[in-house]
Amino acid sequence: KAGVTQTPRYLIKTRGQQVTLSCSPISGHRSVSWYQQTPGQGLQFLFEYFSETQRNKGNFPGRFSGRQFSNSRSEMNVSTLELGDSALYLCASSFQSTRGEAFFGQGTRLTVV
Amino acid sequence: TQLLEQSPQFLSIQEGENLTVYCNSSSVFSSLQWYRQEPGEGPVLLVTVVTGGEVKKLKRLTFQFGDARKDSSLHITAAQTGDTGLYLCAGAETDSGGSNYKLTFGKGTLLTVNP
Numbered sequence: 222k223a224g225v226t227q228t229p230r231y232l233i234k235t236r237g238q239q240v241t242l243s244c245s246p247i248s249g250h251r252s253v254s255w256y257q258q259t260p261g262q263g264l265q266f267l268f269e270y271f272s273e274t275q276r277n278k279g280n281f282p283g284r285f286s287g288r289q290f291s292n293s294r295s296e297m298n299v300s301t302l303e304l305g306d307s308a309l310y311l312c313a314s315s316f317q318s319t320r321g322e323a324f325f326g327q328g329t330r331l332t333v334v
Numbered sequence: 335t336q337l338l339e340q341s342p343q344f345l346s347i348q349e350g351e352n353l354t355v356y357c358n359s360s361s362v363f364s365s366l367q368w369y370r371q372e373p374g375e376g377p378v379l380l381v382t383v384v385t386g387g388e389v390k391k392l393k394r395l396t397f398q399f400g401d402a403r404k405d406s407s408l409h410i411t412a413a414q415t416g417d418t419g420l421y422l423c424a425g426a427e428t429d430s431g432g433s434n435y436k437l438t439f440g441k442g443t444l445l446t447v448n449p
Protein backbone atom coordinates (compact mmCIF):
# COMPACT_ATOMS: atom_id res chain seq x y z
CA LYS A 222 0.00 0.00 0.00
CA ALA A 223 1.53 3.32 -1.06
CA GLY A 224 2.03 5.92 1.64
CA VAL A 225 1.12 9.58 1.65
CA THR A 226 2.81 11.42 -1.20
CA GLN A 227 3.57 15.11 -1.09
CA THR A 228 4.88 17.19 -3.96
CA PRO A 229 7.10 19.00 -4.38
CA ARG A 230 9.64 18.11 -1.67
CA TYR A 231 11.37 21.47 -1.77
CA LEU A 232 10.33 24.93 -2.90
CA ILE A 233 11.94 28.34 -2.87
CA LYS A 234 9.64 31.30 -3.40
CA THR A 235 9.90 35.06 -3.19
CA ARG A 236 7.90 37.22 -0.81
CA GLY A 237 4.55 38.15 -2.31
CA GLN A 238 4.30 35.10 -4.53
CA GLN A 239 1.81 32.32 -4.06
CA VAL A 240 2.40 28.58 -3.82
CA THR A 241 0.36 25.39 -4.20
CA LEU A 242 1.32 22.16 -2.47
CA SER A 243 -0.12 18.78 -3.30
CA CYS A 244 -0.93 15.71 -1.22
CA SER A 245 -2.09 12.26 -2.28
CA PRO A 246 -3.43 10.28 0.70
CA ILE A 247 -3.24 6.55 1.34
CA SER A 248 -5.78 4.71 -0.78
CA GLY A 249 -9.07 4.47 1.12
CA HIS A 250 -8.32 7.37 3.46
CA ARG A 251 -10.87 10.13 3.09
CA SER A 252 -9.53 12.55 5.69
CA VAL A 253 -6.58 14.79 4.83
CA SER A 254 -5.05 17.24 7.29
CA TRP A 255 -2.38 19.86 6.78
CA TYR A 256 0.16 21.04 9.34
CA GLN A 257 2.86 23.67 9.44
CA GLN A 258 6.02 22.74 11.34
CA THR A 259 8.61 25.28 12.48
CA PRO A 260 11.36 24.93 15.09
CA GLY A 261 9.77 27.53 17.34
CA GLN A 262 6.10 26.59 17.15
CA GLY A 263 6.22 22.87 16.49
CA LEU A 264 3.42 21.21 14.54
CA GLN A 265 0.49 23.54 14.06
CA PHE A 266 -2.79 22.41 12.57
CA LEU A 267 -3.91 24.25 9.44
CA PHE A 268 -7.08 22.48 8.31
CA GLU A 269 -8.68 19.12 7.65
CA TYR A 270 -10.74 17.98 4.71
CA PHE A 271 -13.10 15.04 4.61
CA SER A 272 -15.06 14.08 1.52
CA GLU A 273 -14.22 17.36 -0.21
CA THR A 274 -15.45 19.47 2.75
CA GLN A 275 -13.36 21.42 5.21
CA ARG A 276 -14.24 19.86 8.55
CA ASN A 277 -11.80 21.54 10.93
CA LYS A 278 -9.72 24.68 10.71
CA GLY A 279 -6.77 25.95 12.71
CA ASN A 280 -5.88 29.49 13.61
CA PHE A 281 -4.15 30.67 10.44
CA PRO A 282 -4.86 33.74 8.28
CA GLY A 283 -7.03 33.55 5.21
CA ARG A 284 -3.92 33.51 2.99
CA PHE A 285 -3.82 29.79 3.76
CA SER A 286 -6.46 27.80 1.95
CA GLY A 287 -7.02 24.30 0.76
CA ARG A 288 -9.28 22.00 -1.11
CA GLN A 289 -9.92 18.32 -1.59
CA PHE A 290 -10.89 16.56 -4.77
CA SER A 291 -13.28 13.66 -5.29
CA ASN A 292 -10.37 11.19 -5.32
CA SER A 293 -9.35 12.52 -1.85
CA ARG A 294 -6.22 14.22 -3.16
CA SER A 295 -5.73 17.60 -1.55
CA GLU A 296 -4.01 20.85 -2.34
CA MET A 297 -2.95 23.66 -0.07
CA ASN A 298 -2.42 27.20 -1.29
CA VAL A 299 -0.62 30.07 0.36
CA SER A 300 -1.02 33.49 -1.21
CA THR A 301 1.07 36.62 -0.71
CA LEU A 302 3.93 34.71 0.87
CA GLU A 303 5.75 36.16 3.85
CA LEU A 304 9.18 35.30 5.21
CA GLY A 305 7.51 33.76 8.24
CA ASP A 306 5.75 31.21 6.05
CA SER A 307 9.05 29.36 5.64
CA ALA A 308 8.40 25.96 7.18
CA LEU A 309 7.93 22.26 6.62
CA TYR A 310 4.36 21.67 5.47
CA LEU A 311 3.08 18.23 6.33
CA CYS A 312 0.06 16.44 5.02
CA ALA A 313 -1.49 13.53 6.90
CA SER A 314 -4.24 11.15 5.93
CA SER A 315 -6.49 9.21 8.25
CA PHE A 316 -9.00 6.43 7.97
CA GLN A 317 -12.32 7.36 9.49
CA SER A 318 -12.53 4.80 12.23
CA THR A 319 -8.96 4.54 13.51
CA ARG A 320 -9.12 7.02 16.39
CA GLY A 321 -7.70 9.84 14.33
CA GLU A 322 -4.34 8.21 13.82
CA ALA A 323 -2.42 10.18 11.23
CA PHE A 324 -0.16 8.90 8.49
CA PHE A 325 2.18 11.62 7.33
CA GLY A 326 3.90 12.35 4.07
CA GLN A 327 7.52 13.43 3.93
CA GLY A 328 6.52 17.06 3.76
CA THR A 329 7.26 20.01 1.54
CA ARG A 330 10.07 22.28 2.69
CA LEU A 331 9.07 25.82 1.71
CA THR A 332 11.64 28.61 1.87
CA VAL A 333 10.49 32.18 1.30
CA VAL A 334 13.24 34.66 0.42
CA THR B 335 -7.91 24.43 22.53
CA GLN B 336 -6.29 21.72 24.60
CA LEU B 337 -2.52 21.98 25.06
CA LEU B 338 0.07 19.25 25.42
CA GLU B 339 3.37 19.92 27.15
CA GLN B 340 6.30 17.63 26.52
CA SER B 341 9.40 17.37 28.67
CA PRO B 342 12.26 17.50 28.46
CA GLN B 343 12.52 19.57 25.30
CA PHE B 344 16.01 18.22 24.55
CA LEU B 345 17.72 15.05 25.75
CA SER B 346 21.21 13.83 24.90
CA ILE B 347 22.33 10.46 26.24
CA GLN B 348 24.84 7.70 25.61
CA GLU B 349 23.98 4.46 23.88
CA GLY B 350 22.80 1.87 26.39
CA GLU B 351 21.21 4.33 28.81
CA ASN B 352 17.53 4.35 29.74
CA LEU B 353 15.31 7.40 29.43
CA THR B 354 11.76 8.60 29.96
CA VAL B 355 9.98 11.47 28.24
CA TYR B 356 6.68 12.94 29.33
CA CYS B 357 3.57 14.36 27.78
CA ASN B 358 1.18 16.28 30.05
CA SER B 359 -2.10 18.09 29.68
CA SER B 360 -4.72 19.58 31.97
CA SER B 361 -7.44 18.15 29.73
CA VAL B 362 -8.72 14.69 28.97
CA PHE B 363 -8.18 13.14 25.55
CA SER B 364 -10.08 10.29 23.96
CA SER B 365 -6.76 8.76 22.94
CA LEU B 366 -3.11 9.70 22.81
CA GLN B 367 -0.59 8.90 20.12
CA TRP B 368 3.20 8.90 20.00
CA TYR B 369 5.14 9.65 16.83
CA ARG B 370 8.82 9.72 15.95
CA GLN B 371 10.16 12.10 13.36
CA GLU B 372 13.59 11.93 11.77
CA PRO B 373 15.21 14.95 10.10
CA GLY B 374 13.69 15.79 6.74
CA GLU B 375 10.87 13.27 7.15
CA GLY B 376 7.29 13.28 8.35
CA PRO B 377 6.31 11.88 11.76
CA VAL B 378 5.72 8.14 11.93
CA LEU B 379 3.08 6.73 14.25
CA LEU B 380 4.54 4.50 16.98
CA VAL B 381 1.55 3.69 19.18
CA THR B 382 -1.95 4.75 20.24
CA VAL B 383 -3.14 4.43 23.85
CA VAL B 384 -6.81 4.68 24.62
CA THR B 385 -7.64 3.35 28.08
CA GLY B 386 -6.58 5.08 31.30
CA GLY B 387 -3.69 3.18 32.87
CA GLU B 388 -2.94 1.36 29.64
CA VAL B 389 0.64 0.19 29.04
CA LYS B 390 1.91 -0.81 25.61
CA LYS B 391 5.30 -2.17 24.69
CA LEU B 392 7.03 -1.91 21.35
CA LYS B 393 10.35 -3.76 21.64
CA ARG B 394 12.48 -1.50 23.90
CA LEU B 395 9.83 1.24 24.05
CA THR B 396 7.17 1.27 26.77
CA PHE B 397 4.24 3.67 26.56
CA GLN B 398 1.89 4.45 29.43
CA PHE B 399 -1.36 6.40 29.49
CA GLY B 400 -2.23 8.06 32.78
CA ASP B 401 -5.21 6.83 34.77
CA ALA B 402 -7.06 10.09 34.14
CA ARG B 403 -6.13 10.08 30.42
CA LYS B 404 -4.43 13.46 30.73
CA ASP B 405 -0.79 12.42 30.55
CA SER B 406 1.49 9.83 29.05
CA SER B 407 5.09 8.70 29.21
CA LEU B 408 7.48 6.97 26.87
CA HIS B 409 10.30 4.92 28.37
CA ILE B 410 13.17 3.63 26.24
CA THR B 411 15.39 0.88 27.60
CA ALA B 412 19.01 0.56 26.46
CA ALA B 413 18.80 3.35 23.91
CA GLN B 414 20.43 2.89 20.53
CA THR B 415 21.69 5.47 18.03
CA GLY B 416 18.78 4.53 15.80
CA ASP B 417 16.39 5.90 18.46
CA THR B 418 17.59 9.42 17.70
CA GLY B 419 14.76 11.67 16.58
CA LEU B 420 11.98 14.01 17.60
CA TYR B 421 9.35 12.28 19.72
CA LEU B 422 5.92 13.86 19.47
CA CYS B 423 2.80 13.13 21.44
CA ALA B 424 -0.63 13.98 20.08
CA GLY B 425 -3.97 14.02 21.85
CA ALA B 426 -7.14 13.20 19.97
CA GLU B 427 -10.40 15.02 20.62
CA THR B 428 -13.67 13.94 19.10
CA ASP B 429 -16.88 15.73 18.32
CA SER B 430 -20.16 14.69 19.91
CA GLY B 431 -20.69 12.13 17.17
CA GLY B 432 -17.43 10.41 18.06
CA SER B 433 -16.17 10.16 14.51
CA ASN B 434 -14.56 13.54 13.81
CA TYR B 435 -11.10 13.46 15.38
CA LYS B 436 -8.85 16.47 15.82
CA LEU B 437 -5.22 16.02 16.87
CA THR B 438 -3.28 18.41 19.07
CA PHE B 439 0.47 17.94 19.04
CA GLY B 440 3.03 18.71 21.69
CA LYS B 441 6.23 20.46 20.61
CA GLY B 442 8.23 17.29 21.03
CA THR B 443 11.32 15.96 22.75
CA LEU B 444 14.45 15.97 20.60
CA LEU B 445 16.42 12.87 21.57
CA THR B 446 20.04 12.37 20.60
CA VAL B 447 21.65 9.03 21.37
CA ASN B 448 25.42 9.21 21.12
CA PRO B 449 27.56 6.17 20.27
